[in-house]
Amino acid sequence: xxxxxxxxxxxxxxxxxxxxxxxxxxxxxxxxxxxxxxxxxxxxxxxxxxxxxxxxxxxxxxxxxxxxxxxxxxxxxxxxxxxxxxxxxxxxxxxxxxxxxxxxxxxxxxxxxxxxxxxxxxxxxxxxxxxxxxxxxxxxxxxxxxxxxxxxxxxxxxxxxxxxxxxxxxxxxxxxxxxxxxxxxxxxxxxxxxxxxxxxxxxxxxxxxxxxxxxxxxxxxxxxxxxxxxxxxx
Amino acid sequence: xxxxxxxxxxxxxxxxxxxxxxxxxxxxxxxxxxxxxxxxxxxxxxxxxxxxxxxxxxxxxxxxxxxxxxxxxxxxxxxxxxxxxxxxxxxxxxxxxxxxxxxxxxxxxxxxxxxxxxxxxxxxxxxxxxxxxxxxxxxxxxxxxxxxxxxxxxxxxxxxxxxxxxxxxxxxxxxxxxxxxxxxxxxxxxxxxxxxxxxxxxxxxxxxxxxxxxxxxxxxxxxxxxxxxxxxxx
DNA sequence: TAAAATAGTTGTCCAAAGTACACTAAATAA
DNA sequence: TTATTTAGTGTACTTTGGACAACTATTTTA
Numbered sequence: 001x002x003x004x005x006x007x008x009x010x011x012x013x014x015x016x017x018x019x020x021x022x023x024x025x026x027x028x029x030x031x032x033x034x035x036x037x038x039x040x041x042x043x044x045x046x047x048x049x050x051x052x053x054x055x056x057x058x059x060x061x062x063x064x065x066x067x068x069x070x071x072x073x074x075x076x077x078x079x080x081x082x083x084x085x086x087x088x089x090x091x092x093x094x095x096x097x098x099x100x101x102x103x104x105x106x107x108x109x110x111x112x113x114x115x116x117x118x119x120x121x122x123x124x125x126x127x128x129x130x131x132x133x134x135x136x137x138x139x140x141x142x143x144x145x146x147x148x149x150x151x152x153x154x155x156x157x158x159x160x161x162x163x164x165x166x167x168x169x170x171x172x173x174x175x176x177x178x179x180x181x182x183x184x185x186x187x188x189x190x191x192x193x194x195x196x197x198x199x200x201x202x203x204x205x206x207x208x209x210x211x212x213x214x215x216x217x218x219x220x221x222x223x224x225x226x227x228x229x230x231x232x233x234x
Numbered sequence: 235x236x237x238x239x240x241x242x243x244x245x246x247x248x249x250x251x252x253x254x255x256x257x258x259x260x261x262x263x264x265x266x267x268x269x270x271x272x273x274x275x276x277x278x279x280x281x282x283x284x285x286x287x288x289x290x291x292x293x294x295x296x297x298x299x300x301x302x303x304x305x306x307x308x309x310x311x312x313x314x315x316x317x318x319x320x321x322x323x324x325x326x327x328x329x330x331x332x333x334x335x336x337x338x339x340x341x342x343x344x345x346x347x348x349x350x351x352x353x354x355x356x357x358x359x360x361x362x363x364x365x366x367x368x369x370x371x372x373x374x375x376x377x378x379x380x381x382x383x384x385x386x387x388x389x390x391x392x393x394x395x396x397x398x399x400x401x402x403x404x405x406x407x408x409x410x411x412x413x414x415x416x417x418x419x420x421x422x423x424x425x426x427x428x429x430x431x432x433x434x435x436x437x438x439x440x441x442x443x444x445x446x447x448x449x450x451x452x453x454x455x456x457x458x459x460x461x462x463x464x465x466x467x468x
Numbered sequence: 469t470a471a472a473a474t475a476g477t478t479g480t481c482c483a484a485a486g487t488a489c490a491c492t493a494a495a496t497a498a
Numbered sequence: 499t500t501a502t503t504t505a506g507t508g509t510a511c512t513t514t515g516g517a518c519a520a521c522t523a524t525t526t527t528a
């Protein structure tokens with residue numbers, strides 16, 4: 001089974017930084033660690049890679065196991081591998097980040113592991129180097145969202161322009177000009193206007209939009225500029 | 235020593251996609267694999283992680299061991315971890331990409347492992363999934379170089395504007411307008427003009443420039459736009 | 469019925485950046 | 499001295515980005 005001789009095999013885990021949006025705030029999904037050391041301390045959702053699965057498969061399996069979540073937008077983020085990062089044993093972690101619409105997945109959240117959503121500025125201290133992972137993932141989210149339309153992954157299928165703007169404003173912790181924002185947004189051609197309105201959040205009501213899926217996929221790699229002066233936020 | 239029980243430890247390697255520039259062409263540094271299977275077939279520079287070193291340390295150690303190269307610009311790129319990617323044994327590879335000035339490091343290249351530089355379009359077939367790694371790294375290079383001034387890492391300390399332009403044209407396989415290119419470039423404030431000229435490549439001679447190092451480091455994260463319509467190249 | 473709140477459109481002004489192309493400058497070679 | 503080659507600047511036009519004003523529309527509440 002060990003065919004390359006003289007080399008050391010090490011434990012490899014995946015950890016997932018899960019960003020969610022509930023329509024008003026951006027949150028992070030955490031669980032309480034189930035084993036010693038640091039049992040019951042808060043942590044990212046993670047677990048070890050099995051011999052027959054790819055890291056992507058592992059990340060998805062662990063995510064479903066611990067939270068019940070499936071078919072979630074996820075991308076490989078970064079490897080954390082300093083010796084000593086896990087005090088128990090040398091462990092390498094492949095970090096992923098995921099973006100989800102909190103309401104859409106609310107029902108699925110696992111009873112067994114009771115994961116909880118935390119506001120970004122009300123987060124508990126995390127185990128190991130997970131605080132650092134989160135810090136870097138937040139930065140990465142701002143970076144990538146300034147270039148590509150990934151934040152749509154945080155919204156329900158139908159959403160309003162004010163909702164989308166609130167989301168961007170949450171990510172960048174700033175206000176954008178409504179008029180310029182909606183003008184830019186509509187000019188991308190990414191959105192399809194629906195006949196219905198959302199009447200909950202305002203008196204007038206805001207029209208729902210959905211993504212033009214094929215246009216979205218074709219243009220995902222193209223640069224977008226919904227965020228003014230993005231580099232000042234990193 | 236194994237403290238988390240019931241989990242499988244796996245081999246972890248680093249592989250490095252090393253881009254070099256010799257003043258005219260972009261090349262890739264490859265070595266011939268020293269062990270079975272696929273012995274003597276061309277491969278990226280890689281090796282296994284030792285128990286006490288971080289992945290970054292491993293990548294640097296392996297790079298120095300196999301090529302003699304030290305203090306090279308390197309960044310973490312992507313993990314390749316599909317089971318079966320190495321037919322011998324499950325191996326996970328953390329891929330890095332490195333950028334170097336070929337002439338600067340020419341003397342250091344290891345005799346023992348005789349690595350060789352290949353033009354991108356004259357590359358031999360590589361072992362395992364290394365062809366795919368190279369394909370993705372080329373794409374990543376184009377992506378990142380469109381946003382940040384990383385290509386300077388491929389040039390000697392003193393370089394001319396025409397050299398730099400040739401480099402960009404090599405990366406994007408296209409021609410840029412000389413006049414606009416140099417004007418954009420100089421307006422970044424990244425360059426310091428030197429009193430000497432390079433008289434080798436032209437009659438008039440082109441002034442040497444060097445990087446304003448502190449300005450470079452401060453602005454590394456800022457977006458730059460030396461490449462017109464960058465997204466058409468991905 | 470009027471005031472208030474939010475959604476959404478349009479327009480204007482200004483600055484900065486992108487692009488095309490003509491031109492000048494410096495050195496060498498014939 | 500003149501032609502040639504390559505380096506680098508200038509100029510004119512267009513496009514885009516961003517700040518902000520004005521106005522309309524729709525519904526609720528006082």
